[in-house]
Structure formats: C-alpha cells, structure tokens
Amino acid sequence: MRGHLILRVVSKLLIPFLLLFALYVQFHGDFGPGGGFQAGVIVAAAFVLYALIFGLQAAQKIISPALLEVAVPLGVLIYAGVGVLTWSLGGNFLDYGMLDSHDPSHGQHLGILLVEAGVLMTVSSTMLLIFYAFAGRGR
Amino acid sequence: MEFLINLILLLFLSAVTVAIIGVRNLFSVVVLGGAYSFLMATLLIAMDAVDVGMTEAAVGAGVSTVLLLSALHLTKTDEAPARHSNVLAIALSVLTGLVLVYGTWDLPRYGDSENPMNTYVGADYLERSIPETTVPNVVTSVLASYRGYDTLGETVVIFTAGIGVLMLLKGRRRKEDEDGEEGRQS
Numbered sequence: 001m002r003g004h005l006i007l008r009v010v011s012k013l014l015i016p017f018l019l020l021f022a023l024y025v026q027f028h029g030d031f032g033p034g035g036g037f038q039a040g041v042i043v044a045a046a047f048v049l050y051a052l053i054f055g056l057q058a059a060q061k062i063i064s065p066a067l068l069e070v071a072v073p074l075g076v077l078i079y080a081g082v083g084v085l086t087w088s089l090g091g092n093f094l095d096y097g098m099l100d101s102h103d104p105s106h107g108q109h110l111g112i113l114l115v116e117a118g119v120l121m122t123v124s125s126t127m128l129l130i131f132y133a134f135a136g137r138g139r
Numbered sequence: 140m141e142f143l144i145n146l147i148l149l150l151f152l153s154a155v156t157v158a159i160i161g162v163r164n165l166f167s168v169v170v171l172g173g174a175y176s177f178l179m180a181t182l183l184i185a186m187d188a189v190d191v192g193m194t195e196a197a198v199g200a201g202v203s204t205v206l207l208l209s210a211l212h213l214t215k216t217d218e219a220p221a222r223h224s225n226v227l228a229i230a231l232s233v234l235t236g237l238v239l240v241y242g243t244w245d246l247p248r249y250g251d252s253e254n255p256m257n258t259y260v261g262a263d264y265l266e267r268s269i270p271e272t273t274v275p276n277v278v279t280s281v282l283a284s285y286r287g288y289d290t291l292g293e294t295v296v297i298f299t300a301g302i303g304v305l306m307l308l309k310g311r312r313r314k315e316d317e318d319g320e321e322g323r324q325s
Binding site for chain 1: 189190193194197198201202205206209210213271272273274275276278279280282283284287288290291293294295297298300301302304305308309
C-alpha cells in the first residue's frame, strides 16, 4: 500500500502500544480485567492492522504461517501440560497449588500465568491464521 | 444516570439493527455490524462486565469486521434482491422474538441480591477466592482456577474451530490449483 502516508505513520505509532496493551492485559489479568483470551485477540488485531497497512507478505515475513501452525496446538498442549504436571506432582488435574511446594498461593499464580500463556498462544495464532487464509485467497 | 445511559445505548442498538435490515449494500452492513459490536461492548462495560466488553470490542468490532471485509472482497458487495416473498420468514422471526420476550418475564430482576447467581455458588466463589487463591480478580480465579476444566475445553474449541476453518479454506485452494494444472496439461 503506497501513498496513505497518514495511515502508515499512525499505525506505526499505534502498533507498539497495542502490543504493550496486550501484554498488560495478559499479565495484569490476576488483578484487573483481562486474561489470555482478550490479550490474544488484541495481539492478533495488532498484526491484522499491520497486514492491512503494509501488505500480507510483510506481515508473513514477521510471523510466518508455519510458525503459527505450530503455536496453535502448542498453546493447548501447554494448558493440558500444566494439568499433567500437577498430576505428576501428586495433585488433581489443574490443581495449581501443587506447583509450589512451600506456598500453594504462589502455585496458583504460577499455574494461572502458564495456563493464560497457553490460551494467548492458541487464540492469537488461530485468529491470525484464519485472517491469513482469507486474505491470501483474494489474489 | 445509569438508566439514561443504558436507554440511549439500547436505542442506538435498535437503530443500528433496523439499519442493518434495511441496507442492501453489504459493505455498509459489515461496518454497521462493527458499530453494533462497539455499542454492545459499551453496554457490557456499563453493566460492569469489563472482561466480556473487552472481548466483544476486540473480536466483534475488530477481528471479525476485518474477516467479513476480506470475505466481501471475494464476492459481490450488493445483496441480491429476494426471489420469493418473505412474509413467512418475517412471521416466524416475529413469533420467535415474542416467545423470547415472554421467556424474559421469568428471568430474575437485573442486579437483584436475591438472584440465584448471587446466592448459591457465586457468593461462595466471592468469599473463597482470596483466601484460597490470593487472586484479587475473581473473574480470573473462577476462569482459570475453579473452572480450569471449562477453560481448557474452550481453548480446545478454539483450536478445533481454527483447524476446521483452515481445512475448509486451504483444502479447497489446493484442489483448485491441481485442477488448473490438469487443465493446462490437456
């Protein structure tokens, strides 16, 4: 997309803040509104904006579809893996208190952090992959 | 004041809905759909459901608008005129709407402290979340800790939906390419 100087400059300014906001929503989810789902969609929206302004190929150079295809199942595996880990530590499935032997509340925070990271990965990469598939068909 | 804000938002929502029904140009319909999602997100924030409002704004108004626009890029942008009279469809829609409105009469009043939501398991979560998990945001502790199974299920649903859509979109394309090659060879 040549021309459209204002759009390009504004989105260049906006995208870092979008990604920072996504990280805030992700890691502040214990204390304020937000979590993996919301952060994942915001990350995807930032990359969709980039692809709309600078073209699909430029976006695919940054995050290739092959990488996203790995990230979609990896997120689910991280989530389920936390469950299996708590099993192997002697607790129930997804019993995060087991993750820290000294203080169960630390284990809760750690477990939620890991699980939300898995959700973020699956949600953002699924959204982006679907967008890539749609946008790639037009040509 | 809150009543006034809700009233204005709901009026805007119904205006947008009527506009979506009336407009024939699909590009306008998609943009109006984005406006509907933003209004809905504002309404959800006015109802103190910030988490849901955030998701609605990002998914409904952001990503799905872009996906619908890229789908429009592949088709015509004007709705084809109806071939049959749609009186029956309108009658069925109105009837279903009336049944749903009749169903709301049995719903508990919004924000009532005697609601089942506020008396049984919900109150229990509110009491036990901080002593048991030390997570201040109860939404997060319910979502990820108490209801971890459900959230795992939701993540698997997104995963399954994603690979389903991708198989539909990508599989078709590969077949078209093969057909094109065969056509060129013969």
